[in-house]
Amino acid sequence: xxxxxxxxxxxxxxxxxxxxxxxxxxxxxxxxxxxxxxxxxxxxxxxxxxxxxxxxxxxxxxxxxxxxxxxxxxxxxxxxxxxxxxxxxxxxxxxxxxxxxxxxxxxxxxxxxxxxxxxxxxxxxxxxxxxxxxxxxxxxxxxxxxxxxxxxxxxxxxxxxxxxxxxxxxxxxxxxxxxxxxxxxxxxxxxxxxxxxxxxxxxxxxxxxxxxxxxxxxxxxxxxxxxxxxxxxxxxxxxxxxxxxxxxxxxxxxxxxxxxxxxxxxxx
Numbered sequence: 189x190x191x192x193x194x195x196x197x198x199x200x201x202x203x204x205x206x207x208x209x210x211x212x213x214x215x216x217x218x219x220x221x222x223x224x225x226x227x228x229x230x231x232x233x234x235x236x237x238x239x240x241x242x243x244x245x246x247x248x249x250x251x252x253x254x255x256x257x258x259x260x261x262x263x264x265x266x267x268x269x270x271x272x273x274x275x276x277x278x279x280x281x282x283x284x285x286x287x288x289x290x291x292x293x294x295x296x297x298x299x300x301x302x303x304x305x306x307x308x309x310x311x312x313x314x315x316x317x318x319x320x321x322x323x324x325x326x327x328x329x330x331x332x333x334x335x336x337x338x339x340x341x342x343x344x345x346x347x348x349x350x351x352x353x354x355x356x357x358x359x360x361x362x363x364x365x366x367x368x369x370x371x372x373x374x375x376x377x378x379x380x381x382x383x384x385x386x387x388x389x390x391x392x393x394x395x396x397x398x399x400x401x402x403x404x405x406x407x408x409x410x411x412x413x414x415x416x417x418x419x420x421x422x423x424x425x426x427x428x429x430x431x432x433x434x435x436x437x438x439x440x441x442x443x444x445x446x447x448x449x450x451x452x453x454x455x456x
Contacts, residue, residue, distance in 0.1 A: 286325050359391055377414055385434060387433075
């Protein structure tokens with residue numbers, strides 16, 4: 189039953205031998221199909237070999253900073269420390285010449301940096317760079333320690349005179365009782381005397397939402413009752429289920445409140 193084909197061992201007639209021959213020159217493969225009975229059919233197919241995938245064991249080429257030694261010796265991208273907001277003075281001024289301004293504000297002119305330092309030493313003052321972006325930079329003769337102290341005093345005084353606006357909130361109902369109304373009005377008056385703004389909110393519930401005029405009249409009544417202490421900064425307006433009005437104190441109310449508090453403290 190079995191025969192030998194080209195030196196191959198005997199095999200069953202149903203057995204198919206597949207031999208794959210690779211060509212090294214053009215990377216093409218030729219497949220020959222033979223049977224034990226003989227070469228009944230021969231199929232020759234040319235196919236381009238698939239590209240080989242890199243092995244998982246192959247490590248990519250290392251870049252700078254991949255090893256511990258390279259990371260340790262790598263140059264940082266940012267150099268130097270934080271930028272100082274203080275002006276440069278005396279020997280820290282690294283320019284060949286400056287436009288010099290005298291201690292009284294008089295214009296001396298453009299002088300070499302060495303000459304400017306000599307004038308500062310003779311007057312027992314500091315040479316301070318006041319306009320570093322000018323060409324040439326502008327420097328002034330002054331007592332830098334005294335200048336810093338006066339600047340700090342001015343900044344402290346400005347913060348002391350700065351007023352912080354505070355908005356208080358008072359909530360009312362359209363059908364508020366007269367006694368409750370007086371209590372709420374007293375709180376609004378106290379806030380206005382302290383110099384604070386007051387946000388008055390009328391809250392509607394259920395069928396009260398169909399009667400917004402009730403809340404409008406209540407806000408008008410409150411604005412009239414506190415007219416001596418404040419004025420309506422924001423007129424009543426509907427905001428969903430609420431109606432809002434903002435009352436602000438008259439000018440100088442906070443100053444008077446602080447003055448009255450100080451007087452009461454002295455009396456006590």
